[in-house]
Each structure stands twice: as C-alpha cells, then as structure tokens.
Amino acid sequence: MDGMPDPLWNVAIVGPGGVGGLIGAVLARAGHRVMFVARPETVDALTTGGLTVHSGKFGDFQVPATATARLSGPVDACVLAVKATALDAALERVPAGALGDGLVLPLLNGVEHLPLLRTRFPAAQVVAGAIRVETTRVAPGRIEHTSPFSGIEVASDTAPGERVEALAAQFRRAGLDVTVRDDETAVLWDKLAFLAPLALLTTAAGAPAGTIRTQWRETLEAVVGEIASVATAAGAPVDPATILGMFDRVPAGMKSSMQRDAEAGRATELDAIGTAVLRAADRYGLTTPVTARLVDELSTRESARLAE
Ligand SMILES: NC(=O)c1ccc[n+]([C@@H]2O[C@H](COP(=O)([O-])OP(=O)(O)OC[C@H]3O[C@@H](n4cnc5c(N)ncnc54)[C@H](OP(=O)(O)O)[C@@H]3O)[C@@H](O)[C@H]2O)c1
Structure with missing residues (x-):
C-alpha cells in the first residue's frame, strides 16, 4: 500500500542462542521472514526441529526455522546475538555486501563492538542496542526465557533516525519492548x-x-564508583547511587552470565565486559584499581581453566 511500511521484514539473526533464538522466534511468530545464521550443526538442528520457546512473557510456542551457515541476504535488519568471544568468527558468515542496505543491530553486552562493526558495514546501517533479559539456549533451538521482562534499547549516532524508528516499530508490532533513545553512548x-560490577563480582566470589x-x-561500592566514573568520562553520566539501588532491588539469587559461563568451564566475555572498562579508563586518564584487580584475578583464573 502506498505510504505504508511493509508489515513483514526480512530479518537475519546471527547466533540463535538465548537472545537471538528468543528475538528471532518472536519475530517469526509475527510473520516476519527470519533467517537464522548459525554454525552448520545448529543449522541442521533448527531446520529439522524449528525453535521452541518457553517464556512467561511471550508464552510457550514453537515456530519452524529457516537457517543458513552463510547469509546471502539482502535483509531489512540483521541482529547480531553471539557472545563477544564469537563475534569475529560469526561475522565471517555475514559478507558485508550480503546485507543490502539492511540495518545491523548488535545486542551484545559491551561497548567496543560498535566501532568494529562500523569498519565492516556502512556506518549509516549500524544501530547500537542493549537488551535486558534473562534467557538461555538450553539446547539448539530450545530457548528458556526466565525473566518476566525483555527490554531492548536502541540508538544510533550514524543511522538515520527514521530508519531506527522503523526498526523499533517493526519489533514492537511483533510484541517486543523497544525503546528508542537519542544517545547510543548512554544505551551501551x-x-x-x-x-x-555484577559480572565481575559474582564471578570472582x-x-x-x-x-x-x-x-x-565495600568492593561493590568501589567497583560501581570506578565504572560510573569511566561511563561519565565516556559521555554517559552515571550516578553510582542509582546503580547500587539496582543491586539492592534485584533478586538475591541472581547470577550473571559471566558467572554461569565460568562455572560451566566456558570462555567468558571478560574482555568485552571487564577489560574494555580498563581500556576506556586508560583513554580518559582514570585509575580503576579495584576493577583492575578483579579483572586481573578473573583473567588468571580463566587462562588456567581453559588450559586444563
Ligand atoms: N542471555 C541473556 O540473558 C543475555 C541478556 C543480556 C545480554 N546478553 C548478551 O547477548 C549476547 C548473546 O548472549 P546469549 O546468552 O544469547 O549467548 P548464547 O546463548 O551462548 O548464544 C550465542 C549463539 O551464538 C552462536 N554462535 C557461536 N559461535 C558462532 C559462530 N561462529 N557463528 C554463528 N553462530 C555462532 C551459538 O551457536 P550454537 O547454538 O551453535 O552454540 C549460540 O546459538 C552476549 O553478548 C550476552 O552478554 C545475554
């Protein structure tokens, strides 16, 4: 229809894990044409068995899945939902030209992947995103969404505002909570x-x-204060009292995914979540001794664990 946006998008989801599987399944259920980009074994599992989601928020449902080991596009949007440790390898599955003029929306934790993506894809197509959710890929194609919420924030310093709004509108229509902000530094x-602080301290302890x-x-307050000062220097003013207030409200049993990865003997996102803060502190001439000590300790432990 003239003047009306296409109600159905072509969306690629790179990494059909906890986050990617959930978002992709919700979009597919709404009728969007979703292509999962995955490792070959996972392509087989998804093509055969589809995706099954258990979620208090979105319900329990199953969708058939289309998957490929290498995107040949074009797409309207490409969601990157691998762990930071797998980003380089996963991007090999997304040739830059394959996207057409589709938007790239990374939902990884951390702050350093945005500049990397802008060296690989046109800056006008790259949108920053952050997701607040607790969701787990319990087996290929099986997703358990355990938090009562799932909130996505998006913003872009380089993509046209109306394109970011269109992306948010499509995702919202499928039932996802998406907030468009005007400052990507603040989103990240x-x-x-x-x-x-949550990841470093829960994993260390x-x-x-x-x-x-x-x-x-005491350590929590020190780390929160240090990281808030780095965020503020980066251009996203953060009040340590607000962060501590959040710590005081989360469920006592809450674990971080870094902690779960460490417990399971997997590589963690320590570099993207911890060392990246130290690199930013360095850039702004800030000292973050308590955070640095924790990162160092966790790095030593992880090297020993992965060498076993
Ligand atoms: N899970 C959460 O609750 C949550 C919340 C907020 C933010 N995040 C962030 O979201 C990001 C994704 O986390 P996640 O928990 O969804 O991770 P995950 O469950 O481990 O899923 C990652 C997915 O990436 C796939 N993958 C790994 N290497 C790949 C490659 N080379 N090519 C293609 N696919 C590859 C994995 O494939 P296989 O299935 O084949 O192993 C898996 O499906 C992380 O940065 C995390 O910090 C997660």
Whole structure:
C-alpha cells in the first residue's frame, strides 16, 4: 500500500542462542521472514526441529526455522546475538555486501563492538542496542526465557533516525519492548555500568547478587564508583547511587552470565565486559584499581581453566 511500511521484514539473526533464538522466534511468530545464521550443526538442528520457546512473557510456542551457515541476504535488519568471544568468527558468515542496505543491530553486552562493526558495514546501517533479559539456549533451538521482562534499547549516532524508528516499530508490532533513545553512548554504558560490577563480582566470589550486596559491599561500592566514573568520562553520566539501588532491588539469587559461563568451564566475555572498562579508563586518564584487580584475578583464573 502506498505510504505504508511493509508489515513483514526480512530479518537475519546471527547466533540463535538465548537472545537471538528468543528475538528471532518472536519475530517469526509475527510473520516476519527470519533467517537464522548459525554454525552448520545448529543449522541442521533448527531446520529439522524449528525453535521452541518457553517464556512467561511471550508464552510457550514453537515456530519452524529457516537457517543458513552463510547469509546471502539482502535483509531489512540483521541482529547480531553471539557472545563477544564469537563475534569475529560469526561475522565471517555475514559478507558485508550480503546485507543490502539492511540495518545491523548488535545486542551484545559491551561497548567496543560498535566501532568494529562500523569498519565492516556502512556506518549509516549500524544501530547500537542493549537488551535486558534473562534467557538461555538450553539446547539448539530450545530457548528458556526466565525473566518476566525483555527490554531492548536502541540508538544510533550514524543511522538515520527514521530508519531506527522503523526498526523499533517493526519489533514492537511483533510484541517486543523497544525503546528508542537519542544517545547510543548512554544505551551501551548504562547497561555496562550495572552489568560489569555484577559480572565481575559474582564471578570472582562464585556467589549471587544477594551475597555481593551484603558480604562484598565495600568492593561493590568501589567497583560501581570506578565504572560510573569511566561511563561519565565516556559521555554517559552515571550516578553510582542509582546503580547500587539496582543491586539492592534485584533478586538475591541472581547470577550473571559471566558467572554461569565460568562455572560451566566456558570462555567468558571478560574482555568485552571487564577489560574494555580498563581500556576506556586508560583513554580518559582514570585509575580503576579495584576493577583492575578483579579483572586481573578473573583473567588468571580463566587462562588456567581453559588450559586444563
Ligand atoms: N542471555 C541473556 O540473558 C543475555 C541478556 C543480556 C545480554 N546478553 C548478551 O547477548 C549476547 C548473546 O548472549 P546469549 O546468552 O544469547 O549467548 P548464547 O546463548 O551462548 O548464544 C550465542 C549463539 O551464538 C552462536 N554462535 C557461536 N559461535 C558462532 C559462530 N561462529 N557463528 C554463528 N553462530 C555462532 C551459538 O551457536 P550454537 O547454538 O551453535 O552454540 C549460540 O546459538 C552476549 O553478548 C550476552 O552478554 C545475554
């Protein structure tokens, strides 16, 4: 229809895990043409069995899935939902030309992937995103969404505002909560300012948030203060009291995905979530001794664990 946006988009989801599987299944259920880009074994599993989602928020449902090991596009949007440790390898599956003029929306935690993506894709197509959710890929194609919420924030310093709004509108129509903000630095650092202390401390202590906010309070306050100062220097003013207030409200049993990865003996996103904060602190001439000590300790432990 003239003047009306196409109600159905072609969307690629790179990494059909906890986040990508959930978002892709919700979009597919709404009728969007979703192409999952995955490792060959996972392509087979998805093509055969589709995706099954268990979610208090979105319901329990199953959708058939179309999947490929290499995107040949074009698409309206390409959601990147791999862990930071797999980003380089996963991008090999997304030739730059294959996207057409589709938008690229990374939902990875961290702040350093945006400049990387803008070296690979036209800057006018790259949108920053952050997702607040707890969701797990329990097996290929099987997603357990355990948080009562799932909120996505998007913003772009380089993509046209109306294209970012169109993306948000399509996702919202499918039932996803999407907020468009006007500052991508704030989108990324607001998330990291809470996540980095949570991830570093729960992993270091091998204990959930409830233990951290009581027995590790002094360290928590130091790390939150350091990371808030880095976020503020990066251009996203963060109030440490607000972050500590969030810590005091989360469920006592809450774990971080870094902690779960470490417990399972997997590589963690320490570089993207912890070391990236130290690199930013360096750039702004800030000292972050407590955060640096934790990152160093976790890095040593991870190297030893992965060498076993
Ligand atoms: N899960 C959450 O609750 C949550 C919340 C907020 C933010 N995040 C962030 O979202 C990002 C994704 O996390 P996640 O928990 O969804 O991870 P995940 O469940 O481990 O899923 C990652 C997916 O990437 C796929 N993958 C790995 N290497 C690949 C490659 N070379 N090519 C194609 N696909 C590849 C994996 O494939 P296989 O299935 O074949 O192994 C898996 O399906 C992370 O940055 C995380 O910090 C996660």
